[in-house]
Amino acid sequence: MNTDKPLGHILGQTVHAYKGMIMQAFKEQEIHLSFEHFAIMFQLSLNKNWTQQELADAFNKDKSIILRQISVLLDNGYVVRSQDKHDGRKKNLMLTSKGEEELDKAKRIAKSLVDKLLAGVSNEDFQAFRRVAEMIQQNAGFTPGECND
Numbered sequence: 001m002n003t004d005k006p007l008g009h010i011l012g013q014t015v016h017a018y019k020g021m022i023m024q025a026f027k028e029q030e031i032h033l034s035f036e037h038f039a040i041m042f043q044l045s046l047n048k049n050w051t052q053q054e055l056a057d058a059f060n061k062d063k064s065i066i067l068r069q070i071s072v073l074l075d076n077g078y079v080v081r082s083q084d085k086h087d088g089r090k091k092n093l094m095l096t097s098k099g100e101e102e103l104d105k106a107k108r109i110a111k112s113l114v115d116k117l118l119a120g121v122s123n124e125d126f127q128a129f130r131r132v133a134e135m136i137q138q139n140a141g142f143t144p145g146e147c148n149d
Helices: 007-028 035-046 052-059 063-075 097-117 123-139
Strands: 079-083 091-095
Touching: 007 035, 007 097, 035 052, 035 063, 035 091, 035 097, 052 063, 052 091, 063 079, 091 097
Parallel strands: none
Antiparallel strands: 079 091
């Protein structure tokens, strides 16, 4: 397939625009989360028993990178570690009530921005975009998790 712009450029610019808008809105609303913190907290909200290794695997990141991100969330009181009930060697990560409140605010902001970004995009166009994005992910060997938000 011949495209006038490389696929990587189109996808990269789209993600950059999306992240930039979210970070600007977070700053304006005094939400003290990076995009990565937001993503980790969102993932933790979907499953209450994640380990650092499982998060690293889910984000396809080195465990040390996730550890640094988690450390900030722990320091800010958004996340706690708890002993795994089935395997004493594992520590599970969970959102605190403070973390859930901050995440709820951040999710409301992100939702309003998605509505703004998709203004003028028909449902048919969006579904076509979603299908193409999922095909690209499958062709790359990536199996995305379900997202309910």
